[in-house]
Amino acid sequence: MEAECPICGSPVELPEDVMAGELLECPSCGATLEVYEQDGMFLLKEAEEIGEDWGE
Amino acid sequence: MRVALVYERLREEERQLLRAIEELGHEPIPLHLNSSFLPIDHGEEFEADVALIRAISAAKAHASAVTLASLGVRVVNSPEVLATCGNKLTTTARLSEAGIPTPKTAVAFSLEGALDAARSMGYPVVVKPVNGSWGRLVSLAQDEEELRTILEHREAIPSPYYRIHYIQEFIRKPGRDIRAYGTEEAFITAIYRVSDHWVTNTARGARAVPAEYREELADLVIRTARALGGGFLGVDIAEDEDRGLVVIEVNGVTEFKNAARVTGIDIARELVSYAVS
Numbered sequence: 661m662e663a664e665c666p667i668c669g670s671p672v673e674l675p676e677d678v679m680a681g682e683l684l685e686c687p688s689c690g691a692t693l694e695v696y697e698q699d700g701m702f703l704l705k706e707a708e709e710i711g712e713d714w715g716e
Numbered sequence: 717m718r719v720a721l722v723y724e725r726l727r728e729e730e731r732q733l734l735r736a737i738e739e740l741g742h743e744p745i746p747l748h749l750n751s752s753f754l755p756i757d758h759g760e761e762f763e764a765d766v767a768l769i770r771a772i773s774a775a776k777a778h779a780s781a782v783t784l785a786s787l788g789v790r791v792v793n794s795p796e797v798l799a800t801c802g803n804k805l806t807t808t809a810r811l812s813e814a815g816i817p818t819p820k821t822a823v824a825f826s827l828e829g830a831l832d833a834a835r836s837m838g839y840p841v842v843v844k845p846v847n848g849s850w851g852r853l854v855s856l857a858q859d860e861e862e863l864r865t866i867l868e869h870r871e872a873i874p875s876p877y878y879r880i881h882y883i884q885e886f887i888r889k890p891g892r893d894i895r896a897y898g899t900e901e902a903f904i905t906a907i908y909r910v911s912d913h914w915v916t917n918t919a920r921g922a923r924a925v926p927a928e929y930r931e932e933l934a935d936l937v938i939r940t941a942r943a944l945g946g947g948f949l950g951v952d953i954a955e956d957e958d959r960g961l962v963v964i965e966v967n968g969v970t971e972f973k974n975a976a977r978v979t980g981i982d983i984a985r986e987l988v989s990y991a992v993s
Contacts, residue, residue: 680748681726694725697751713774713802715850715919716950716967 663704667691678702717992720745720764720789722780724772728973732984733768740988749776754783762787766991769793770969774802774847777969792991793947793968800944801968805846805882807944814943816936817962819954820885827867830881834863840886843870847877851917856886887954887962892916894927894953894961895975896937897983899990900946903934905981907974924974936961948990 661674670688680697684704693704719737721744723730737744745764749771754762767784769791771777781795793801800806811818822833834841834857843855843866857863870878893916896906906929911922918924927933937951940963950970956962972983 679726679746680751681723681730681746683725694750697748711773712852713847713849714772715852716969716971 661702663695663702665689665691665693666705667693672704674702683707717742717766718745718764719743719988719992720747720762720767720784721770722747722749722767722777722784723770724749724776727772727971729971729984730770732973732976732982733770733988736982736984736988740985740992742988742992749780754780754787756783756786760787762789764789766790766792768987768991769798772969774798774849774969778802790991792987793949794945797945797947797949798968801949801966803846804844804848804965805880807966808882811940811943811963811966814939816940816943817959819887819956819962819964822883824881824883825879827864827871827881830867830883831860831863833881833883834860837883837885839863842884842886843867844882844884845877846880846882850919851915854915856914886914887956887964889914889916889954892922892925892955893964894933894955895924896927896933896951896953897949897970897972897975897986898934898937898941898951899948900938900941903937904983904986905975905979906933906937907978918974919971924978926979932961936963940966948987 662671665672665686668689680695682695684693692707694707719742734744767789769777769781778798781791781798785791808821824830824833840858845853855866892908892910897904906927908925908927909916909922916922940951941949950967952964953961954964976983
């Protein structure tokens with residue numbers, strides 16, 4: 661199973677047990693990507709930067 | 717029981733929670749907030765009995781908790797507790813009302829007011845964002861000149877929250893503070909966060925070491941949880957030379973991987989057990 665890197669367009673291999681919310685690194689451009697789910701498909705988007713209200 | 721795990725990032729804690737839900741014989745329902753929407757409709761049925769709120773953003777944690785609670789789901793922690801813990805000023809106010817020891821704190825709404833507060837408190841003082849986390853933008857002012865510089869920077873940030881100046885006395889900690897876990901009913905475990913730096917968050921490089929059990933500590937954690945309306949909480953406590961234990965802040969979506977690792981306590985299992993009880 662693979663998805664497309666939204667930054668460079670390269671294919672990114674998804675782990676067999678992939679879940680939404682996991683972070684992956686694009687092997688081609690090195691971008692940090694977040695897995696999300698839409699209509700039963702796993703897709704990738706650029707991972708959000710740390711937000712002002714993140715953490716504990 | 718169907719237990720929803722409401723999350724953004726699948727961190728080690730969230731993986732441990734999914735495992736614990738299964739091990740305790742419940743059905744895990746992962747709910748990735750950034751892939752979903754939640755209806756606000758009294759007629760809607762949600763697919764879970766209990767929701768564990770684990771969003772990494774305090775605003776998303778509170779928004780998802782409010783929405784799920786409106787659908788009749790038991791939410792842990794409750795939206796009220798998350799709102800309190802998401803704001804240091806509200807937390808301090810609630811704790812103070814309940815007679816829980818906290819550092820001397822004042823709130824000011826202008827640079828001049830903050831300088832007056834610090835003068836009455838005595839230097840050094842600590843300035844904290846009311847809604848900050850991971851120790852970010854927590855600043856130490858040794859004297860008025862340093863405080864003025866910090867305040868001028870804060871007032872240049874275009875957010876009304878930075879014009880609320882939460883000023884606190886500096887507690888001289890013995891190279892560590894305490895992160896304790898517990899609920900309104902029970903103390904779970906605690907670690908020391910050891911650091912040469914005065915900011916002792918493990919997210920800022922502090923080392924986690926198991927803390928020995930102390931009745932006084934266990935009692936303080938339970939009283940703190942009761943003062944805030946109950947919940948599964950991470951309580952940050954400093955050891956003051958004169959006053960003993962003082963509660964610095966309380967975390968409603970608490971991280972626990974370092975504490976679980978060094979204490980051997982399965983905190984994920986404790987959290988799930990609490991949520992389904």
